[in-house]
Amino acid sequence: MAELRLEQLSAATAAAANSLTLKPGQEQFVQPTTYAQAESDVKLSSAWTRVVLDGDEVVGMIIGTFDADNSEEELRSAIWRVNVAASAQGRGVGRFAVHGLAEEARSRGFERLTVVYEPGGDDSPEAFFRAIGFEVLRETQYGDHFAVLTLG
Numbered sequence: 001m002a003e004l005r006l007e008q009l010s011a012a013t014a015a016a017a018n019s020l021t022l023k024p025g026q027e028q029f030v031q032p033t034t035y036a037q038a039e040s041d042v043k044l045s046s047a048w049t050r051v052v053l054d055g056d057e058v059v060g061m062i063i064g065t066f067d068a069d070n071s072e073e074e075l076r077s078a079i080w081r082v083n084v085a086a087s088a089q090g091r092g093v094g095r096f097a098v099h100g101l102a103e104e105a106r107s108r109g110f111e112r113l114t115v116v117y118e119p120g121g122d123d124s125p126e127a128f129f130r131a132i133g134f135e136v137l138r139e140t141q142y143g144d145h146f147a148v149l150t151l152g
Ligand SMILES: CC(C)(COP(=O)(O)OP(=O)(O)OC[C@H]1O[C@@H](n2cnc3c(N)ncnc32)[C@H](O)[C@@H]1OP(=O)(O)O)[C@@H](O)C(=O)NCCC(=O)NCCS
Pocket: 022, 026, 027, 029, 030, 031, 032, 081, 082, 083, 084, 085, 088, 089, 090, 091, 092, 093, 094, 095, 096, 115, 116, 117, 118, 122, 123, 124, 125, 127, 128, 129, 131, 132
């Protein structure tokens, strides 16, 4: 794998980012119910969207949302989406993307980065978020996990 890098989503990478092929069974975890319900509350202008490039190839994408005054604590400094192509999973791409977003959160003065995900089963991103340091704080009303990465 060449050195990974994050780039702002552009016309050149948008199609590839939108058509990343996940592993069978993972699709249902891309958008947890808690986020689906909150979709209208997210200001698109506050989204931070990046693709992960390995050489010229788009291997992943991440969307963060920053909105310090949001009444929902899930939406103040959060991972909104993170997807890694099936063929590139298990090689540190997801970790790299989340670290990039964590760095952005820190530079904006946030002390934590949060995520909501649907737990359970091999296809859930639960083990991933735990492996990279997220701690579960509570369940949402839809049974999703609300987890936090403390930014040192
Ligand atoms: C979750 C996802 C982003 C992980 O990406 P990835 O590039 O495969 O993850 P990484 O290679 O960076 O893994 C980082 C750590 O998590 C662990 N991990 C990742 N997926 C795992 C899994 N399914 N089971 C167990 N551990 C896992 C890795 O072993 C690694 O830990 P280590 O460093 O201690 O060995 C990817 O599987 C994905 O796109 N899933 C579908 C979309 C999704 O669910 N997104 C989250 C929505 S909230």
